[in-house]
Amino acid sequence: MKMRVRLTFPQELIKEPVIFTMAKQFNVMPNIRRARVTETVGEMVLELEGEDASLQEGVRFLKAKGIEVELIEGDIIE
Amino acid sequence: MGHVKGLKCRECGREYAVDPIYVCEFCFGPLEVAYDYKAIAKAVTRKKIEQRPQTLWRYRELLPIDGEPQVGLESGFTPLVKAENLAREIGMDELYIKDDTVVHPTLSFKDRVVAVALTKAREFDFDTVACASTGNLAHSVSAHGARAGFKRFIFIPASLEASKIIASLVYEPNLIAVDGNYDDVNRLCSEVANKYRWAFVNINIRPFYAEGSKTIGFEIAEQMGWKAPDHIVVPCASGSLLTKVWKALKEFQQIGIIKDLDTKIFGAQATGCGPIAAAVKAGTDVIRPVKPNTIAKSLAIGNPADGFYASQVIKETGGYAEDVADQEIIDAMKLLARTEGIFAETAGGVTVATMIKLIKTGRISREGTTVMCITGNGLKTQEALQGHTAMPHHIKPSLASFEEVLGRISREM
Numbered sequence: 001m002k003m004r005v006r007l008t009f010p011q012e013l014i015k016e017p018v019i020f021t022m023a024k025q026f027n028v029m030p031n032i033r034r035a036r037v038t039e040t041v042g043e044m045v046l047e048l049e050g051e052d053a054s055l056q057e058g059v060r061f062l063k064a065k066g067i068e069v070e071l072i073e074g075d076i077i078e
Numbered sequence: 079m080g081h082v083k084g085l086k087c088r089e090c091g092r093e094y095a096v097d098p099i100y101v102c103e104f105c106f107g108p109l110e111v112a113y114d115y116k117a118i119a120k121a122v123t124r125k126k127i128e129q130r131p132q133t134l135w136r137y138r139e140l141l142p143i144d145g146e147p148q149v150g151l152e153s154g155f156t157p158l159v160k161a162e163n164l165a166r167e168i169g170m171d172e173l174y175i176k177d178d179t180v181v182h183p184t185l186s187f188k189d190r191v192v193a194v195a196l197t198k199a200r201e202f203d204f205d206t207v208a209c210a211s212t213g214n215l216a217h218s219v220s221a222h223g224a225r226a227g228f229k230r231f232i233f234i235p236a237s238l239e240a241s242k243i244i245a246s247l248v249y250e251p252n253l254i255a256v257d258g259n260y261d262d263v264n265r266l267c268s269e270v271a272n273k274y275r276w277a278f279v280n281i282n283i284r285p286f287y288a289e290g291s292k293t294i295g296f297e298i299a300e301q302m303g304w305k306a307p308d309h310i311v312v313p314c315a316s317g318s319l320l321t322k323v324w325k326a327l328k329e330f331q332q333i334g335i336i337k338d339l340d341t342k343i344f345g346a347q348a349t350g351c352g353p354i355a356a357a358v359k360a361g362t363d364v365i366r367p368v369k370p371n372t373i374a375k376s377l378a379i380g381n382p383a384d385g386f387y388a389s390q391v392i393k394e395t396g397g398y399a400e401d402v403a404d405q406e407i408i409d410a411m412k413l414l415a416r417t418e419g420i421f422a423e424t425a426g427g428v429t430v431a432t433m434i435k436l437i438k439t440g441r442i443s444r445e446g447t448t449v450m451c452i453t454g455n456g457l458k459t460q461e462a463l464q465g466h467t468a469m470p471h472h473i474k475p476s477l478a479s480f481e482e483v484l485g486r487i488s489r490e491m
Contacts, residue, residue, distance in 0.1 A: 004106055008366065034089065034105045041364045045106045070367055072106050074316060074383025076264045077235075078188075078215040078280055078376075 002049045005059070008068040009042035018065055019044070026050065026058040045072065080144040081118045085109040085285055088387065096142075098202050098282045108383065109285045111142040119333040124304055127335075134190050134293035140329055141194055141293070142286045148200050149226045150193020152182040154293050158301035158449070163417040168434055172447045174307070175414075176298055179422055179455040184221045184245070186214040186376075186423070186454035187294060187319070192222045192279060194290035199277035205229055206276040210267040212238055213376050214454055219279060220249035231276065235263050245458065260380075288384075291319045295326025298449050299336050306330075306341045308446035311433045313425045313453055314345045314354045314399070315379040317388030323451065324391045343391050344442065345399035346432030348372035348424075352401035354385045358392050359399065365389065373404045373462045374424040376454060398441040402431040408466050410434065411456065421456030429453075 009018070014037060019030050028050040035044045048055055059069050085094040089107025100109055118139045130136035134154025135147040157177045165173035178187040192215070199207055208231040209219045216232045223230040230251035234243060235258065247253060256263045271278040279287045299306055306327050312320040324343050331339040347355040350372030353365050365385035370378035382388070392399055402410070407427035414430050415421050422430070429450050436442040456463075471487070473479040 004101070008364070034107070038362075038364070040362070041366075043364060047106070068367055070381045071264055071268055072101060073264075073268050073281060074385075075260070075379045075381045076267050076280055077210045077212060077233075077260055078315065078379065 001052050001055060002047055003055050003059075004047050004072040005045075006070045006072055007042075007044045007046070007062065008070075009044070010066050011040050013066060014042045016065075018062065018067065019046075022058045022061050026054045026061065028054050028058040080142070081114045081121070081139055082142050082144070083112045083114050086112040096144075098204075098277065100282050100284045111285050111289055113140065113142075113329075115329070115332050122333060122335065124300075124335060127300065134193060134290070134297075137293055137296045140296070140326075140333075142289050143194070143197050144201055147193075147197055149196035149222050150182075150189060153189045153193045154181065155297060156180055158298060159418065159420070161418050161450075164414065164430075167413070167417055168437055170437065170444050170448060174298075174302070174447065174449045175418065175420060176294060176449055176451045177420060178294065178451065178453045179420060179426070183225075184214070184217040185458065186218065187291070187451075188214040188218040188454075189222065190293050191287045191290035192218040195277065195279040195283045195287035196222050196226055196228065198283060198286040199228070199279075200226070202277065202283075204275070204277040206231065206274075208232070208267075208270070208276045208278045209280055210234070210263055212242060213458065215280065216243070216246040216251075217458075220246045220251040223251065224249040228277075233263055233267050233270075235260055241461075288318045288322060291322035292326035292329070294319070294451060295323040296330065298323075299327060299330050302447070302449075304336055306336055306339050307449045308340070309342050309344060309397070309442050309448040311344045311346055311429055311436070311442075311448065311450045313377055313429045313432075313451065314347050314385075314388055315377045315382065315425075317345075317354055317382045317384035317386075319451070319453070320345055320388045321384055321391050324395065341395060342397040342442075343395045344397040344432070344436055345388060345392055346429045347399065347401045348374040348377055348407060348428050349401040349403045350374075351378045351380060352399075353380065353382060354388050355399040355401040357385065357389050363389055363393075372407075372424075373459075374407055374428045375459070376423060376425045377428060398436060400432045400435045400439075400441075402428055402435060406431040406435075408463065411463065412466070414452070415456070420452065422452045423454035423456050423459040424462050425454055426452040426456070427462075 087102035351370035410431035411427035
């Protein structure tokens with residue numbers, strides 16, 4: 001299963017290898033498509049591939065770390 | 079014969095054929111419709127536009143369709159009202175209201191985007207249209223879709239009050255009430271859109287759908303006498319409308335329909351859901367998603383897909399963005415009704431209150447021409463005014479009782 005997400009990193013996490021840790025711990029394959037890092041914030045657009053349960057756990061891990069995880073489509077309910 | 083060249087990624091510029099797709103396969107950036115402006119410039123003149131029926135389709139060369147318009151043939155071309163009373167009250171030179179409280183058939187600007195989306199859906203040969211919505215979009219897809227003969231699926235969070243959905247249910251769409259929160263509905267719809275061959279208006283048809291918003295910009299320029307105003311205040315939910323109003327003016331200039339373009343674009347949001355205003359005010363271009371908490375439900379998009387691009391337009395044009403509290407929204411709705419006789423939904427209150435704030439802080443000058451985009455009808459959000467309106471005068475059925483009240487009213491006036 002594949003999932004397309006946008007991650008927003010708070011400043012204190014920019015230097016941490018969070019994506020690598022998630023990938024290893026939950027067996028999720030990240031494919032980074034776009035990234036932007038400024039002084040105060042980091043943004044990353046990527047595809048995550050893995051088993052459904054692994055993806056859910058991986059996303060939960062990122063959120064618990066303090067990373068904002070959003071669908072690439074933005075909010076669809078208008 | 080249309081003038082669309084194809085779709086183009088807003089991030090990496092990669093080009094795609096005209097298909098019901100919305101995201102770049104390489105960088106996941108959003109796709110946008112690209113036109114052949116040289117051909118359009120040859121095909122369109124002011125005179126030609128003026129001779130056409132007064133609907134949004136009079137700008138059809140700049141809309142992403144290949145054949146004849148098929149849906150929303152009476153939509154658009156709403157009044158541009160010169161708001162002299164309100165201008166006097168606030169102390170402005172020249173103020174106009176682009177009044178989309180009266181778009182055919184469901185009284186919000188969504189009738190414009192859905193008209194374009196469903197025409198395109200028909201061109202793509204879809205038989206089913208869908209959307210996720212808690213209000214205006216659901217009404218419009220239900221109504222336009224009914225007349226055009228589409229099967230319709232509308233997704234809502236199950237927690238939504240019944241009264242909110244009656245204006246959709248009357249058109250008899252398939253209403254799917256999802257047992258989950260907003261995030262769950264967002265995720266589910268994204269999955270449904272990827273699996274079923276449906277025209278999901280704000281997902282796989284989004285590049286085309288969004289282009290319908292340009293017609294507000296075209297109409298403003300035409301109704302101002304083929305001129306762009308000095309300031310335009312636009313309410314922001316996903317941020318798409320704001321970017322498209324600006325795109326419309328730029329396109330008109332590019333094809334020679336208007337000469338000068340020096341318009342500043344301003345964004346209006348509610349404080350309870352103001353991710354775009356927050357970014358503009360902080361001087362950053364990173365949009366941080368929020369959990370919405372405002373009475374302006376039609377603007378309650380916490381993770382705006384076009385937030386970044388809206389903030390860029392605001393920056394590029396020298397505009398600004400502001401946010402206003404719920405009480406300011408209510409006061410502004412009442413002010414608009416009292417001065418101009420226009421009953422706008424809560425989003426209209428956001429726009430009026432934001433404009434007043436921008437005037438007071440000097441971001442919008444009192445001189446020059448200002449246009450406010452009022453995007454939906456107040457009859458849809460009447461509950462927001464519960465307990466905030468004037469009260470009726472109760473009397474006995476006698477002349478004496480009436481005259482007693484009349485005396486009191488006369489003294490107060």
